Amino acid sequence: MSQHHQYDVLVIGSGAAGLSLALNLPESLRIAVLSKGELANGSTYWAQGGVAAVLDESDTTQSHVEDTLVAGGGLCREEAVRFTVENSREAIQWLIDQGVPFTREDGSELFHLTREGGHSHRRIIHAADATGAAIFNTLLERARQHTNIELLEQHVAVDLIGRRRLGESGKRCLGAYVLNRNSGEVDTFAARFVVLATGGAAKVYLYTSNSDGACGDGIAMAWRAGCRVGNLEFNQFHPTCLYHPQAKNFLITEAVRGEGGLLKLPNGERFMPRFDERGELAPRDIVARAIDHEMKRLGIDCVYLDISHKPADFIKSHFPTVYERCLGFGIDITRQPIPVVPAAHYTCGGVLTDQHGRTDMPGLYAIGETSFTGLHGANRLASNSLLECFVYARSAAADILAQLEQIAMPSNLPAWDASQVTDSDEDVIIAHNWDELRRFMWDYVGIVRTNKRLQRAQHRVRLLQSEIDEFYSNYRVSRDLIELRNLALVAELMIESALRRKESRGLHYTLDYPGQLQRAEDTILQPGTYYG
Structure with a gap:
C-alpha cells in the first residue's frame, strides 16, 4: 500500500x-x-580529476574567471562565473572541514594542485585520482x-x-x-x-x-x-574514455594530460599540435573533435594517450586508480599507451x-x-x-x-492513482526503445552535427515519444519506464535546442553553420511555447 x-x-x-x-x-x-x-x-x-578553485598565491580570481569565459565560448554568464569562483576557496574549506582527504605535497601541509586542459594555473585540488x-x-x-x-x-x-x-x-x-x-x-x-x-x-x-x-x-x-x-x-564529450570491450564507462582523467600525457595515432605520431597551439591541454571540445576527426580520417577505432615517458613511481603515485584499472585489462600505463575514445560526459x-x-x-x-x-x-x-x-x-x-x-507544510496531497493501469508483459518494448534512442542520438546529435541529421533525430524521437506515452498511460511505472520517458523528453529538448543554434560554438559543431555568430545568445526553451 x-x-x-x-x-x-x-x-x-x-x-x-x-x-x-x-x-x-x-x-x-x-x-x-x-x-x-x-x-x-x-x-x-566516479569523478577522478578534482575541484577547480583559487587556492595558490600565484593564482587569482580574475585568472580563473578568464579561463572559464574562454572555455565557455563567449556564452558564460559572467556574474555566475564570478559568483562561483569568488566562493571557491570557502567551498573548498568547507570540504576540508568535513574531513575530505585531499592529497598534500610530499612532506608538506600544502595541498597538491594539478593542472587540467583550459586552465592557466595549477588550481585543481584532488584526492589522488x-x-x-x-x-x-x-x-x-x-x-x-x-x-x-x-x-x-x-x-x-x-x-x-x-x-x-x-x-x-x-x-x-x-x-x-x-x-x-x-x-x-x-x-x-x-x-x-x-x-x-x-x-x-x-x-x-x-x-x-x-x-x-x-x-x-x-x-x-x-x-x-x-x-x-x-x-x-551543449553536451560535453570527454576526450579520453578507456577503449576496451569490458571497460564500459571508465574515463581517463584529464589530469593525465595535465601531467604530460600525449595523444598519439597508432603509428606513435602526435596530432593535437595540428589542431590547437595548446596541444593536449586545449579545452575538451577541441580535443574531442580532433580525436573524432582523426578516427574518421584514418578509419581507426581509437587513439592513444601516452604517459609512459614519465617515471613509473610518478605514474603509480599520481594515478593509482587509472594504473590499477588499466592493468586489470592488461595495459601497463608505465610502459604502454592507453587506448582512448571520446564519450558523452557532461550536460x-x-x-x-x-x-x-x-x-x-x-x-x-x-x-x-x-x-x-x-x-x-x-x-x-x-x-x-x-x-x-x-x-x-x-x-x-x-x-x-x-x-x-x-512556508507551511503542504497538506491534503492526493495519493498516486494506479487504478487504471496494469502490469506490463511487454517490457521488451522499453529495452528496444532505449537502445534505439541512444543509437540515433549518438549518430545524429553527437560531436559533429548537420541539419539533416538533427531533423532525422527529431522525427525519430517524436515517434518514440508517442509509443512511450501510450505505454506510460497503460502500465504500472518501473524505474526503466520512468527513465526512458525522461530520457526521450530530454533528447527532444536537446535536438530542438541544436536546431535553433545557427552557428558552431563550443560543444555544438555543425557542418551547415561552421562559423560563429558575432552575438552570443543562450538557447532558452519555454514550456507551452515550444512543447505542449
Whole structure:
C-alpha cells in the first residue's frame, strides 16, 4: 500500500550537490535524500580529476574567471562565473572541514594542485585520482551522523506535485510522487521545499562515461512542471574514455594530460599540435573533435594517450586508480599507451536557475549538473562542475533557511492513482526503445552535427515519444519506464535546442553553420511555447 511522507526539505539525488545541501541545513529540519539505486551510483563517486578553485598565491580570481569565459565560448554568464569562483576557496574549506582527504605535497601541509586542459594555473585540488569517491564517502559519512537526514535508496522520483496539478491557483512545488522500488508502490512525498540534484543526461548517448542513472530526470520533471530549460545543445564529450570491450564507462582523467600525457595515432605520431597551439591541454571540445576527426580520417577505432615517458613511481603515485584499472585489462600505463575514445560526459545546459538555485517554480530548486546557472556557457572548463555543486548547494541552503518561517507544510496531497493501469508483459518494448534512442542520438546529435541529421533525430524521437506515452498511460511505472520517458523528453529538448543554434560554438559543431555568430545568445526553451 502506498505511503504518505512529510519532510521540510525533499532532496532528489544523493551526489555531491544533494548531500552538500542537506549538510548545510540546520539539524532541526527533517530532510529526505532520495537515490534511484544505491547511494554511490551517481556521477560524483566516479569523478577522478578534482575541484577547480583559487587556492595558490600565484593564482587569482580574475585568472580563473578568464579561463572559464574562454572555455565557455563567449556564452558564460559572467556574474555566475564570478559568483562561483569568488566562493571557491570557502567551498573548498568547507570540504576540508568535513574531513575530505585531499592529497598534500610530499612532506608538506600544502595541498597538491594539478593542472587540467583550459586552465592557466595549477588550481585543481584532488584526492589522488579518486576525488569523487573521497568527497562522496566523506559527505555520506557526515550525513549518516545527522539523525534529521534520511537517506532513502531505491526511491525513483516520478513527477513533481504543484498547485496547478491539484487544480489550485498559483504556482508552487508541494512535493513529488516517488516509486519505492522496495514495495513497488508510488508514495507521496510532501515537502516545504524540493531540490532537484539529479545530475545530467549523458545516458542519452550510446557511449558515455556516466553511470546508468544519468537520464536527465530532474530536467524532464522540471520541464513538465512548467520550468524553462537552457542550452541543452551543449553536451560535453570527454576526450579520453578507456577503449576496451569490458571497460564500459571508465574515463581517463584529464589530469593525465595535465601531467604530460600525449595523444598519439597508432603509428606513435602526435596530432593535437595540428589542431590547437595548446596541444593536449586545449579545452575538451577541441580535443574531442580532433580525436573524432582523426578516427574518421584514418578509419581507426581509437587513439592513444601516452604517459609512459614519465617515471613509473610518478605514474603509480599520481594515478593509482587509472594504473590499477588499466592493468586489470592488461595495459601497463608505465610502459604502454592507453587506448582512448571520446564519450558523452557532461550536460552543460539544464533547468534555468538564479544565483540561489531557484527555478521558475517557487519552492523548487535545481543544483549541480541538472541546473543551468550560466557558469559553463558553450563548454565546461575542467573541474568546474564539482565546484558548482558545492557553491550553489550552499547558496540554495541559505536561501531555504531564509524562507523557513514563511512556508507551511503542504497538506491534503492526493495519493498516486494506479487504478487504471496494469502490469506490463511487454517490457521488451522499453529495452528496444532505449537502445534505439541512444543509437540515433549518438549518430545524429553527437560531436559533429548537420541539419539533416538533427531533423532525422527529431522525427525519430517524436515517434518514440508517442509509443512511450501510450505505454506510460497503460502500465504500472518501473524505474526503466520512468527513465526512458525522461530520457526521450530530454533528447527532444536537446535536438530542438541544436536546431535553433545557427552557428558552431563550443560543444555544438555543425557542418551547415561552421562559423560563429558575432552575438552570443543562450538557447532558452519555454514550456507551452515550444512543447505542449
